[in-house]
Amino acid sequence: MTDLSAVKTALKSQEIETPSWGYGNSGTRFKVFAQPGVPRDPFEKLDDAAQVHAATGVAPLVSLHIPWDAVDDYAELAAHAKERGLRLGAINANTFQEDDYKLGSVTHPDPKVRRKAVDHLLECVDIMDATGSRDLKLWFADGTNYPGQDDITARQERLAEALSEVYARLGEDQRMVLEYKLFEPAFYTTDVPDWGTSYAHCLKLGPRAKVVVDTGHHAPGTNIEFIVAFLLREGRLGAFDFNSRFYADDDLMVGSADPFQLFRILHEVAKNGGFEKEQEVAFMLDQCHNIEAKIPAVIRSVMNVQEATAKALLVDLDALRAAQAAGDVLGANAVLMDAYNTDVRPLLREVREEQGLDPDPLAAYAATGWQDHIVATRVGGTQAGWGA
Amino acid sequence: MTDLSAVKTALKSQEIETPSWGYGNSGTRFKVFAQPGVPRDPFEKLDDAAQVHAATGVAPLVSLHIPWDAVDDYAELAAHAKERGLRLGAINANTFQEDDYKLGSVTHPDPKVRRKAVDHLLECVDIMDATGSRDLKLWFADGTNYPGQDDITARQERLAEALSEVYARLGEDQRMVLEYKLFEPAFYTTDVPDWGTSYAHCLKLGPRAKVVVDTGHHAPGTNIEFIVAFLLREGRLGAFDFNSRFYADDDLMVGSADPFQLFRILHEVAKNGGFEKEQEVAFMLDQCHNIEAKIPAVIRSVMNVQEATAKALLVDLDALRAAQAAGDVLGANAVLMDAYNTDVRPLLREVREEQGLDPDPLAAYAATGWQDHIVATRVGGTQAGWGA
């Protein structure tokens, strides 16, 4: 039997990292729909993230994206966060929104462009020093659109060289986490298309290089929880980028497209010790919800991660292992489904009340009047969005 | 044996329609990379399209996109086209780039938004009257991002109602061609996700409603040539939107990702009479090539369609049918592959020379100096792109 008080303790200590860009405008190549009240700068993004943390109690970390969140004084930004009960999380480098990067950044054929890109990555480590962030999060838009456009292995050489220089710059308590992505914006090849590529580079770099699993970055039919389990076994799971997809990298709210998959992933995390602090797995959200209200959508995603976590923690591992050892296919599956089919919302309401929170985070947020406040006061200036 | 002179005649009379938006800037949600010399208005787009036609001899038609190509005087635009040996082709309606359309256009829950969208479609028919365009081309970005967001069947009702009103407005020689798309920008459902949906609506509308097959709008594994053959059999293939994809709707140059598929599609067209003028199948390109030179990329796509067409026309149909009737799997496949494996570039060079064209369209374009000219002279103003 599962120990319910241990489950509650785990749920209370969970830390989910929300992305600064989740508070700004976003869209598709067809249209970005602006929303009233959206932040104009990183400080306002933190203000919104603080609302999410206030409502849920489990979202104290905020990822930054440089240069979208570039400020003159990062210590000031960190202080702004601290005042609101937040900490600055991963620093996401961005080497895809300047004209120089049309054919790549760290893998570009031109060494001058590569130099520029690596310098940006090194600058991000400087920022980590200032913000106290642990993780340099690397996703490269690099790749090619056409067969023959560039040399696949030459690009791997350039990638390895860039990563190596940046890894050497990391402080002792800092990590590099390397994301992979099947496609988009490059359509023929990306330079880190799958976990194997990221893993192979991490192995060569050293123990502080780890893999990021973005749940939207796989080919159809890929068993993501297998990858999660495998990386945990190897000690190379650095972070999640949670979001949902029906087709491609749709970046929808976490758990909205396939809640059972999210549960299965978190079951592997639970079973393989991934919730233990010393594993240092970062549970980040990375969503670009284009048409629904910004802050409530992040709250909903946080709640969905909590619910899936609760279900994962409720799996009766002893019963599961007994059925597995006995080759009881239906019995083992039933143990897992029992946890999944449980309605954990009452449990989470209890957990929140024990933490002094409103049991209903969305209602709690609505009651704050924050949404009206920001719509009324964030007038003028330029709304934050991808690219700003 | 295939009659080579008939093949040449067919190749000379082929008409490929290029998209006005293929001459402007485009990109992904991550970045639009601008190119020097890109047109600032529809007249300049036609100037570029004229270069493609001059180089290839088979691209006399240009599709417009409203409001991207809105002008005060469409007769003037048509005259501009005519002076350059061009004709204005399909009018593409656009109901996806205004804030009102965040939750849909003709399928929006709010009747006011639907009215606005239908009025735009009717306006497009007015434009057709002015330009002499035959086809109203409809692609709807409408759909939903989340389960439950809106009612699937209610949206079908609204769609049917809108199409019906617009169809009634068409002149006798005008057609409505309805595109389908699996996903993007809507991620959970689109309102016309597959050919079956488009076909079912067309059936109810009448004989001048036909289906558009965009080669990038299918789920992985879909056999597109089956759809083409089926629609030709039913007399409901209205047009192609040719482009290439490796993963999603990548909108790359035609024939660049899977030239064998393009050949198979055109083989079904050839075998089922789709190249005959009275079938009125429009052979359009719809590509958004983001990183390569604009005009040469369109020329390359036109050439790729020509080469695949030539191969399709070279298939020895008598031999093919004999092998098929005999149940000779390897033999029938070999007949098809013989045509595909033929290098048709010498044949096309001959065809071009017989038409008084340079045998090498890309070299011919390079020799015109047009690229330098537009880079030098198209200074100032706002470059055309998606949304402008």
Place this chain on the structure above:
Amino acid sequence: MTDLSAVKTALKSQEIETPSWGYGNSGTRFKVFAQPGVPRDPFEKLDDAAQVHAATGVAPLVSLHIPWDAVDDYAELAAHAKERGLRLGAINANTFQEDDYKLGSVTHPDPKVRRKAVDHLLECVDIMDATGSRDLKLWFADGTNYPGQDDITARQERLAEALSEVYARLGEDQRMVLEYKLFEPAFYTTDVPDWGTSYAHCLKLGPRAKVVVDTGHHAPGTNIEFIVAFLLREGRLGAFDFNSRFYADDDLMVGSADPFQLFRILHEVAKNGGFEKEQEVAFMLDQCHNIEAKIPAVIRSVMNVQEATAKALLVDLDALRAAQAAGDVLGANAVLMDAYNTDVRPLLREVREEQGLDPDPLAAYAATGWQDHIVATRVGGTQAGWGA
């Protein structure tokens, strides 16, 4: 608010049809794993199906597969069913397991093979007359493995001709339900690859021709509930073949791979009147569970359909429609998710108790001792399996 007693009534009157072949051995191309106690003939299959119905109370119908379930006297088989509280459901024709069908059955290039196949279909209608079955269920393995192997449109002609002859033979209360499948066993094209093809043929045949949606027969990323909603709107949804897939046509237990998808499908059924008897939608299982215990796996699938149905019936449609009309994306999604996140197992236990059933069907079946009985007594003979 949802009316709970109406939900219970609906759940009690649900009828799920189980497949005779689900009680026999099955496997992949690599291996069929035999199980002890598996039936040797259709009578024993019915005995097993009766256990499923006894345990669940909602599985009174059994689909047959001809010739796998061919018997000398179908009236005797129907009587055997009736004695066990069962009725014979759809008759599934099989035109794929004889050497003649290597290159197709009703679409074969050779008219003699087509004649043989059509005669088999007509024979199946004779059997329907004898068994009182309403539905002739047609799935054709027909298709091609290689481009050029046979003519796509010629095969459509042959298909139309065959269907037309068989449709004309149907009695007034009989229906033809036509299944589609993306691929397998044909790898290049199938002759009915998608719902659009099936729908187009049904339209031409008449009102008693309807489409079968097998949940495992779609390309990755296909939104199945859209198809279900569309067909219900058109009055052309004939039947479901429920099963689960992670990749291809895996034929796993219903609801085991994506329970949320099953819920979304049944939500469309509920919302569009598909549970009403006069709609005549058949809720069939079509699974080939290869490695788990046969009867318990079918019980589990039935329970999974029940649970998804219960959740679908619990959706607060008034609240949903209000949120949809208001364009409240998060609110509308939340209404749907509220129902999905509900643990309906207590409700179903109640329903069963009110029907005089054991609240736990799997425990009830285990308690019967039937499994030991069949293992002990079904000795000798040839176990039923695909092909036998």
Place this chain on the structure above:
Amino acid sequence: MTDLSAVKTALKSQEIETPSWGYGNSGTRFKVFAQPGVPRDPFEKLDDAAQVHAATGVAPLVSLHIPWDAVDDYAELAAHAKERGLRLGAINANTFQEDDYKLGSVTHPDPKVRRKAVDHLLECVDIMDATGSRDLKLWFADGTNYPGQDDITARQERLAEALSEVYARLGEDQRMVLEYKLFEPAFYTTDVPDWGTSYAHCLKLGPRAKVVVDTGHHAPGTNIEFIVAFLLREGRLGAFDFNSRFYADDDLMVGSADPFQLFRILHEVAKNGGFEKEQEVAFMLDQCHNIEAKIPAVIRSVMNVQEATAKALLVDLDALRAAQAAGDVLGANAVLMDAYNTDVRPLLREVREEQGLDPDPLAAYAATGWQDHIVATRVGGTQAGWGA
């Protein structure tokens, strides 16, 4: 410019390995269609393989599958091969066709089953000693069908342990090549689903463990040539299993579904030194062509590999690299396409004539009368097929 005589030399020295099981009957889970004249034992399979080699001149190696090709005296089998100008190639282990393996072989929860499976692998190394084969080729059908069925990481432990024991048993000149496969026959997880998993195990085993790339074993949208290039860069590409797929693991003739992909793969091989003998990349076919004539289908596959190889060797690498270095997207792609669009069949006819072969391998085979001979003489006995 490409050196044509070097291309010819490379083509003449190419060695393609054909699979013994490609000469026997095969099929899908729905039906195995038997063909007259199919071999009854491994000796007859070698006789057929000798025909392929005689016709093409480049197929001197034959892979065996144990126990399908088990014989009492492997030295006799090797001698039989040698007399026909053949050599015995990879030994394929088979741990998926016994009842014990229902839930896995080397990853089975029961140590007794694992022991049995490992013993079989060790026996395969014994056979390699007898046949002089270099490669132990491992593909495991191991996996699970349902979430929770077994423990993903525990299965990895068992896999690692088994591989380690077998690797230790290899002789100095022997290798282990480990295949991966996304799905089938396991539907939820396989235990080696992707190249990353295989690669990670190989790294730990040692330098003589390498990855097998089966072109049919990937998720839709996977860029296979990227994997090939990456593995070549790492020195870990052991072998290819060539075949074609449209959807899943269709095992069709090589190059029949996407000849451009085959070319791109072989372009990466050529560019990264993979055709050099010291790289020891094995070029195997692994196809199960179900409906077409056996020997001609293998000949056709061999020819398709030759043609794609010829095109890959014709790529003007200097021009390609210059265009890549200049960031000339269209130019670089054009260099590649120039080679692909070349009709290399005349070149291959020349090559064959210079080798003293008939320029048309299929006509040469037809002229031998072998097909009639085997149909007439291979009467009685049991035809070889999967499982026999």
